[in-house]
Structure formats: C-alpha cells, structure tokens
Amino acid sequence: MDLFSRKPAHCAVCGAPLKHRHKPKREWNVKGYLCGDCHVTKSTEFYEAKVVQPCVVCGTRYRIADMWEPRWQWDMDGLLCKGCFDKKEVDHKSKKSTCAHCGAQLGFIRYNPKPKWRMEGQLCRKCWDDTKAERG
Ligand SMILES: [Zn+2]
Numbered sequence: 001m002d003l004f005s006r007k008p009a010h011c012a013v014c015g016a017p018l019k020h021r022h023k024p025k026r027e028w029n030v031k032g033y034l035c036g037d038c039h040v041t042k043s044t045e046f047y048e049a050k051v052v053q054p055c056v057v058c059g060t061r062y063r064i065a066d067m068w069e070p071r072w073q074w075d076m077d078g079l080l081c082k083g084c085f086d087k088k089e090v091d092h093k094s095k096k097s098t099c100a101h102c103g104a105q106l107g108f109i110r111y112n113p114k115p116k117w118r119m120e121g122q123l124c125r126k127c128w129d130d131t132k133a134e135r136g
C-alpha cells in the first residue's frame with residue numbers, strides 16, 4: 001500500500017493541483033507530475049532545444065535546418081548561420097591566397113608545394129624555387 005497515494009498531487013513545476021497528471025519525459029529531468037500547461041511548455045522547450053541552435057560564430061539562434069555545417073578544413077565544431085558561413089569561406093579563401101612560406105599575396109599564378117616537402121597551402125614563385133633548391 002502506498003500511504004501517499006491519497007495526497008493530492010501538485011504540478012512539479014508551477015505547484016498547481018493536478019486534475020490530470022502528465023508524466024514528464026525522462027530527459028526533462030523533472031520529478032513528479034506536471035499540469036497540462038507546464039507539460040506543453042516543457043515539450044516546446046525541449047523540442048526547440050533540439051531544432052534551434054546558436055551559431056558558433058555570432059551566437060544568434062537559428063533553426064538547424066537553416067544552418068550550415070563548417071567545412072572540414074576550418075577545423076570547427078557546431079553549426080554556422082548562412083552569413084557567418086559565407087564570411088568564413090571568404091576569410092579562408094583569402095588566407096589561401098598568400099604564400100604559405102613568406103606570406104606574400106599570391107596572384108593568379110601560384111605554386112603547389114611538392115608532397116615530400118610536407119607543406120600546406122601554396123607558394124609564391126620565389127619560395128617554390130628556394131624550397132626546391134633546398135630540398136629538391
Ligand atoms: Zn504546472
């Protein structure tokens with residue numbers, strides 16, 4: 001026999017006496033039962049937490065469906081809004097257009113380092129020649 005079963009139940013969130021007990025979901029981390037209103041509020045909250053996320057760059061919340069995954073080269077976690085994604089992409093491209101060795105701006109003509117040099121990015125003519133003279 002449960003001695004407490006006759007005690008009138010109250011909503012665990014707002015404390016209102018319960019006509020209907022609504023069971024909270026386990027992930028809500030609520031002990032006891034909820035009234036109808038609080039149950040709806042909680043479900044919406046948790047639903048939104050699943051479908052809405054802040055952009056990792058600007059922190060504005062967006063629907064996940066409207067957000068972008070960072071490119072793997074960016075070495076980031078999380079999701080970005082469209083604006084931050086575009087900005088990041090431009091940043092990344094402009095970073096790529098400088099010589100990986102001396103940092104000089106590269107024009108249209110750029111040189112890919114040989115794989116055995118183990119360098120990332122691209123080189124200007126001079127650095128490519130120098131590296132080749134040094135490492136073959
Ligand atoms: Zn309630």
Ligand SMILES: [Zn+2]
Pocket residue numbers: 055056057058059060080081082083084085
């Ligand atoms: Zn953003």
Ligand SMILES: [Zn+2]
Pocket residue numbers: 099100101102103104123124125126127128
């Ligand atoms: Zn260079």
